[in-house]
Amino acid sequence: MATTTARQTPTRPPAGPAASQRRGRPARHKSDGAAGYIFLSPWLLGLLTITAVPMLMSLYLSFTNYDVLSDWESMEWVGLDNYRTMFTEDPSFWHAVRVTLVFALVATPLKLAAALGVALLLNRSFRGAGIFRGLFYLPSLLGGSVALAIVWVNMFNRDGAFNSFLGWFGIEGKAWVNDPDFALGTLILLAVWQFGAPMVIFLAGLKQVPLELYEAASVDGAGTVRKFFAVTLPILSPVIFFNLVLETINGFQGFTSAFVLSNGTGGPVDSTLMYTLHLYIKGWNEYQMGYASAMAWVFLLSIGLVTAVIFRTGKFWVHYSDGED
Amino acid sequence: MTAPKSFAHPTRRRVLSGLVAGMLALPLALGACGDGDESSGENGNVELSFFWWGGEARAELTEKALDLYTAKHPNVTFKKTWQANQGYFDKLATLTAGDDAPDIFQIDDNYLAEYATRNVTLDLASYQQSGKLDTSKFPKGLIEYGTVDGKLAGLSFGENTQGLVYNKTKLEAAKVPLPTTGQSWEEHIAWAKDAAAKTKVAGTQDPSADYKAFWVWLRQQGKEMYNGNQLGFTKEDVQKWFELWKGGRDSKATPTPDVIHEGNATDVTKQLVVTGKALTSWVWANQMPELQKNTKDQLGVIAYPGDATKQWPRSSMYFSVYRGSEHKDTAVDVLNFLANDPEVGKILGTDRGLPSNLDIRTQVAASTDNPSMKQTIEVVGELAKNFGPAPTVPPKGHSTVRSELIKAAEEAQYGRATPAEAAEQFFAASQAAISR
Numbered sequence: 004m005a006t007t008t009a010r011q012t013p014t015r016p017p018a019g020p021a022a023s024q025r026r027g028r029p030a031r032h033k034s035d036g037a038a039g040y041i042f043l044s045p046w047l048l049g050l051l052t053i054t055a056v057p058m059l060m061s062l063y064l065s066f067t068n069y070d071v072l073s074d075w076e077s078m079e080w081v082g083l084d085n086y087r088t089m090f091t092e093d094p095s096f097w098h099a100v101r102v103t104l105v106f107a108l109v110a111t112p113l114k115l116a117a118a119l120g121v122a123l124l125l126n127r128s129f130r131g132a133g134i135f136r137g138l139f140y141l142p143s144l145l146g147g148s149v150a151l152a153i154v155w156v157n158m159f160n161r162d163g164a165f166n167s168f169l170g171w172f173g174i175e176g177k178a179w180v181n182d183p184d185f186a187l188g189t190l191i192l193l194a195v196w197q198f199g200a201p202m203v204i205f206l207a208g209l210k211q212v213p214l215e216l217y218e219a220a221s222v223d224g225a226g227t228v229r230k231f232f233a234v235t236l237p238i239l240s241p242v243i244f245f246n247l248v249l250e251t252i253n254g255f256q257g258f259t260s261a262f263v264l265s266n267g268t269g270g271p272v273d274s275t276l277m278y279t280l281h282l283y284i285k286g287w288n289e290y291q292m293g294y295a296s297a298m299a300w301v302f303l304l305s306i307g308l309v310t311a312v313i314f315r316t317g318k319f320w321v322h323y324s325d326g327e328d
Numbered sequence: 329m330t331a332p333k334s335f336a337h338p339t340r341r342r343v344l345s346g347l348v349a350g351m352l353a354l355p356l357a358l359g360a361c362g363d364g365d366e367s368s369g370e371n372g373n374v375e376l377s378f379f380w381w382g383g384e385a386r387a388e389l390t391e392k393a394l395d396l397y398t399a400k401h402p403n404v405t406f407k408k409t410w411q412a413n414q415g416y417f418d419k420l421a422t423l424t425a426g427d428d429a430p431d432i433f434q435i436d437d438n439y440l441a442e443y444a445t446r447n448v449t450l451d452l453a454s455y456q457q458s459g460k461l462d463t464s465k466f467p468k469g470l471i472e473y474g475t476v477d478g479k480l481a482g483l484s485f486g487e488n489t490q491g492l493v494y495n496k497t498k499l500e501a502a503k504v505p506l507p508t509t510g511q512s513w514e515e516h517i518a519w520a521k522d523a524a525a526k527t528k529v530a531g532t533q534d535p536s537a538d539y540k541a542f543w544v545w546l547r548q549q550g551k552e553m554y555n556g557n558q559l560g561f562t563k564e565d566v567q568k569w570f571e572l573w574k575g576g577r578d579s580k581a582t583p584t585p586d587v588i589h590e591g592n593a594t595d596v597t598k599q600l601v602v603t604g605k606a607l608t609s610w611v612w613a614n615q616m617p618e619l620q621k622n623t624k625d626q627l628g629v630i631a632y633p634g635d636a637t638k639q640w641p642r643s644s645m646y647f648s649v650y651r652g653s654e655h656k657d658t659a660v661d662v663l664n665f666l667a668n669d670p671e672v673g674k675i676l677g678t679d680r681g682l683p684s685n686l687d688i689r690t691q692v693a694a695s696t697d698n699p700s701m702k703q704t705i706e707v708v709g710e711l712a713k714n715f716g717p718a719p720t721v722p723p724k725g726h727s728t729v730r731s732e733l734i735k736a737a738e739e740a741q742y743g744r745a746t747p748a749e750a751a752e753q754f755f756a757a758s759q760a761a762i763s764r
Contacts, residue, residue, distance in 0.1 A: 072446040178586030272738045
């Protein structure tokens, strides 16, 4: 999210003395701050009541045996027990970690590759380009929806559309979604297919590449491939970085499709037991909300760690052009 | 730049933030402790919230029955909420956590003990003793089956029993003899193998992941699923059960694992006998009318294999009153009305199982013109003559035990574990689940 805010800061309210100063710190007036907070208040209120307070509460709950149903009074402080159980006594926890890692590590690069590939194709101007952009973006819009996951399940059933398609070539399909060897793969495919959102961002990025650079490269005798690696990729690297961070986080949070595909169980035989799904089952099916809260915090820290690692590596491959003007 | 992002994945975020949002309601719960006062009740206007799961048809019937109560008691109105099975218990738990549970809610034995042992449900025993809740026409087993730790946690709203449903049309077309009550398990598997060979459809759904089939089989071996808060069986029992069905799969009496997995869904519309992927399904007998609706073939129902007297009258579902309700007496009176009023009996029929009140059950049986409903009543009635005593209501953790059984049985079905390994896994997991 850090990138997000960084990218939003240049937009300032157009009115007021600050607007006249294009760069540097705006002159400070007391009333400015107040007005700012008043305009911010709906968002601040939301942040406090539906994000900050519940988050702190879940941190507190993660040290208790809170079970959702019982009276508040019967809740006990159990210290680090939930965390200890998670790491030492819950085999499903480690299984879920593995499933989630496989999902995120396979789906994210594939999705970004697909997004970039299609963005490159759609970057040319041709008749109906807008329609194609819209069509490719569509799955992303429907991405989190339950309906799409249901369609997916039906498509990849043993007697689903996908196997009929294979049948034309004389290939006998599998029961993809009902086979523990393939169920997760089906989910990865669904995630990859929803590459529309990063694609749109890539398209915007591609529009920013100065044409002079390509011309200069041509003059130097670079071919298409060389131009892509020497010009497009470096210029695009901040955008790739941005997409990588967001999509990695999204990948780790994969939930809906796994939930729908397995009826909320993580089956067949735990093959789609994503971390968030395990957390959900612990909290809402087994009423171990304290434990689920602990899982959520471990999750938050892990994603933070992964994001930090990506930021670290970014130094080596992300090139920012100087200045904004 | 970020706008399309946050658009793209609303649900994932919503689920996570929903988790925490639920907790927000908690401080509110702190303030509203003390038990409700009834003095304002009887004459003033009362609105009771009423929550159940089920399909459209059940919703219509239930609303009609509640409207009848309002017609007779104009000061009492209802806030009716219903939804499909999926997500029902999540919502109920959230409402309970916020101290906002419905005054009356539907519940089943998967969760009755969870709610009762955590003191969410009102103990109905005193109402029963004072006669305000009339259970004199109920079979004794049904009352016992709603009793947790000596408290009457829910009023049974229907009786059913395990039933083996078979596809009569397909079997008769292929001239396969129909299965009969009293076959042994081995005979049933042999029959299924023969039927599969003749019809080219798997003979029987492999029920090794089905807790109710496992339970009946255990009782026939002189064991129980639970003894109080302990498991009533051993690792070896589970292994035998898994091996029995490994034999069934090996002899091609059952479908392939992925099809079995489809049938393991609790959804009635996905039962293999309905989707045409197997000739039998292991269900609750009261699901017959619902199953019949989903297929053009004629269905029949018998008892599970083995000694049928080891089956038991099970309460298909209950209504419980929230302990924190402000109108407990009225709520109990509504339950009494729904369970015992003949007019209501006519409206509700066997939708939630056979009516608990035996007089009403007779009346419904005489007046119904739905053939599969008639058949169900007959079969359950026939079996009930020999029923043994019902086990106690399953303990807290039962729903986890159920999902662990599915997990372990599927390990064996997909050939990822031997029956012995799967049995060991299930035994350890269920022990952990109920001792928590």
